[in-house]
Amino acid sequence: MPDGAQAVLDVRGLQTVFKVRGGEVHAVNDVSFDLKAGELLGVVGESGSGKSVTMMSLLGLLPSPPADIRQGRVTFEGKDLLQVDPATLRDVRGGRIGFVFQDPMTSLNPVFTVGYQIMEPLRSHMNLSKSAARDRAQELLELVGIPSARARLDDYPHQFSGGMRQRVMIAIALACDPKVLIADEPTTALDVTIQAQIIELMKDLRDKLGMAVIWITHDLGVIAGIADRVMVMYGGQVVEQAPVKELFGNPKHPYTQALLTTIPKLSEERARRLTVIEGQPPILGEAPSACSFRDRCPRAIPICARRNPPRFEFGDRHDAACFVAAEVSDAG
Amino acid sequence: MLTYIIRRLLISIPALLLIAFVIFMLLELAPGDPMASMPLTIPAEVKQQMREALGLGEPWWVRFPLWLKQFFIVEPAYWIDSAFGTDLAGGQQRIISFQSRSPVFDTIAERMPQTLWVVGMSYVVGVAIALPVGIISAYRQYSVFDQAGTFVSMIGFSVPPFFSGVLLIVIFSVSLGWLPSIYDTTHSVTDWDSFVFQLRQMVMPVMVLALQTTAQISRYMRAAMLDNLGQDYVRTARAKGMSERIVVLKHVLRNSMIPVITVIALGIPSIFGGAIITEQIFKVNGLGQLLIIALQGNDIPMVMTLTFLFAVLIVMFNLIADVLYGVFDPRIRYD
Numbered sequence A: 001m002p003d004g005a006q007a008v009l010d011v012r013g014l015q016t017v018f019k020v021r022g023g024e025v026h027a028v029n030d031v032s033f034d035l036k037a038g039e040l041l042g043v044v045g046e047s048g049s050g051k052s053v054t055m056m057s058l059l060g061l062l063p064s065p066p067a068d069i070r071q072g073r074v075t076f077e078g079k080d081l082l083q084v085d086p087a088t089l090r091d092v093r094g095g096r097i098g099f100v101f102q103d104p105m106t107s108l109n110p111v112f113t114v115g116y117q118i119m120e121p122l123r124s125h126m127n128l129s130k131s132a133a134r135d136r137a138q139e140l141l142e143l144v145g146i147p148s149a150r151a152r153l154d155d156y157p158h159q160f161s162g163g164m165r166q167r168v169m170i171a172i173a174l175a176c177d178p179k180v181l182i183a184d185e186p187t188t189a190l191d192v193t194i195q196a197q198i199i200e201l202m203k204d205l206r207d208k209l210g211m212a213v214i215w216i217t218h219d220l221g222v223i224a225g226i227a228d229r230v231m232v233m234y235g236g237q238v239v240e241q242a243p244v245k246e247l248f249g250n251p252k253h254p255y256t257q258a259l260l261t262t263i264p265k266l267s268e269e270r271a272r273r274l275t276v277i278e279g280q281p282p283i284l285g286e287a288p289s290a291c292s293f294r295d296r297c298p299r300a301i302p303i304c305a306r307r308n309p310p311r312f313e314f315g316d317r318h319d320a321a322c323f324v325a326a327e328v329s330d331a332g
Numbered sequence B: 001m002l003t004y005i006i007r008r009l010l011i012s013i014p015a016l017l018l019i020a021f022v023i024f025m026l027l028e029l030a031p032g033d034p035m036a037s038m039p040l041t042i043p044a045e046v047k048q049q050m051r052e053a054l055g056l057g058e059p060w061w062v063r064f065p066l067w068l069k070q071f072f073i074v075e076p077a078y079w080i081d082s083a084f085g086t087d088l089a090g091g092q093q094r095i096i097s098f099q100s101r102s103p104v105f106d107t108i109a110e111r112m113p114q115t116l117w118v119v120g121m122s123y124v125v126g127v128a129i130a131l132p133v134g135i136i137s138a139y140r141q142y143s144v145f146d147q148a149g150t151f152v153s154m155i156g157f158s159v160p161p162f163f164s165g166v167l168l169i170v171i172f173s174v175s176l177g178w179l180p181s182i183y184d185t186t187h188s189v190t191d192w193d194s195f196v197f198q199l200r201q202m203v204m205p206v207m208v209l210a211l212q213t214t215a216q217i218s219r220y221m222r223a224a225m226l227d228n229l230g231q232d233y234v235r236t237a238r239a240k241g242m243s244e245r246i247v248v249l250k251h252v253l254r255n256s257m258i259p260v261i262t263v264i265a266l267g268i269p270s271i272f273g274g275a276i277i278t279e280q281i282f283k284v285n286g287l288g289q290l291l292i293i294a295l296q297g298n299d300i301p302m303v304m305t306l307t308f309l310f311a312v313l314i315v316m317f318n319l320i321a322d323v324l325y326g327v328f329d330p331r332i333r334y335d
Ligand SMILES: Nc1ncnc2c1ncn2[C@@H]1O[C@H](COP(=O)(O)OP(=O)(O)O)[C@@H](O)[C@H]1O
Pocket: A018, A020, A025, A027, A045, A046, A047, A048, A049, A050, A051, A052, A053, A054, A066, A282, A283
């Protein structure tokens, strides 16, 4: 992987809050990360750890209200996506950054043909004529491995299986040759065999097209096979990030360590989900003032309850937000 | 699709026959005598003769098939004759009103335009207002606009036309004197001034009926839009970089219209029911008023025919609603 390559996407200090009845939910707290050109960044964490909200905040895809992006800077192609005007943001969405969502059964519009839905971004971002857009749509369906692509352009989403619909979603996301592809649990809703096919497809496509990918999942097993670098999220914060080998070989944060023990060995079929860690992920009513993992942490020390740990460096591109791992004395 | 429509039409035939029979028997069993309004001085045997002249002497199993034959064969034959100059009817007896002694369908044809103008226009106006109101209310949920829309809809739902109609008359005709309180059906539109007069006399009855339509349809529209605005495919459309206009007015609206269109189609017959009262209030001599007068005069052929036509409308628009559903929702297949 191109180490030290230029960052295509740079997120600093992102904070997203939902206004709900009787208070607030602090879903994303001071999240910072970057994405290098051509890199595949895996994002893992339990359900509710703020992965989706983080990614949707980048492109302003959260309905507001209730969502409110309090702080942060999202630099992409020299612009701050949190500040740009709506028209520029629309050009980035679907044009420069593609998005694939979790549930292919509901993510396509049921009343428009698949061809129409693929052609829509082509026509609006690339100003293609109808017939050129149609040719390109066919090409895209072939690219994502849908047989008899030309004929299937006129089919409606309900005429496709779940796996095929996710391929269509990927085709839509790739339509305008994006620089970045964000895939939010693209295989979670699919059967295991279909999952493997989609993962293969995504690997292929990345090698072929060379875009940078953010791959969200709660399945560390998937990440191990495809990611260059991994970012672990918990309670709306980044608790650890490292190159993939480093993370699996030398995890620093107790949460990451716990996650790694939940990966099923090939011989066992149990423990597929991360929820096997005792306890519940927190829902934060205010910005965290202490380590949000401390209640579930086997190694918590008193300082964990007093201060929210910053991200400590552990060598090249490896950091973790943990006092224990950083051996910070309990006096502070 | 075509076979589906044909099958549905075939199924509706026995249903309509049953409806016709039920209406007929209800009228047959109901107390009331078309002779009741005749002067008491007429001798009993003369009354009996008159009754027989009306065909009332026969038992129901003779009169019901006769009515069916007249409705389904003789009347269409007369209509074809007058349209194409043929002679299919051959002078057979048409359905005759007890009161006016003229063919029921001639009277209906006379009254139809008034009702269509007022009722039809009010439905068009009501739907035309309801759709944008519903869309905006949903898109700006809980905004001042939405709250106002909810309030007006509540009024439309809960205030009956005989109240809102009279209220309008009191305000705009009696107090302000802006609009005529009585609908002049003899008025014909020939130039600009008479057109304005026609508009002025239509405003109040149309508004009273439109308020009801708007109240209902705008609620349906709002609910359908809200349902769809939260769907995943809306997020997909935004993530593709579509403008809000395309997202809302194309992706969301197209899905939301599916249930709303069926509601609109199903509501068309019921608006004729609403016209009964509104026409009374504004003295519009349309079909609603015709039905009331026929009921009061025990004019059984007229009541029977009007009620049955109403039933036909309901069955027909049910079919239309189902067909529209299939046209607008690609997931529905009728085969
Ligand atoms: N519309 C919303 N209103 C309130 N809270 C929300 C909303 N959407 C997400 N959240 C909260 O944000 C947190 C993070 O959610 P999410 O990013 O979807 O988690 P995941 O990591 O599973 O993708 C959760 O605690 C969730 O309850």
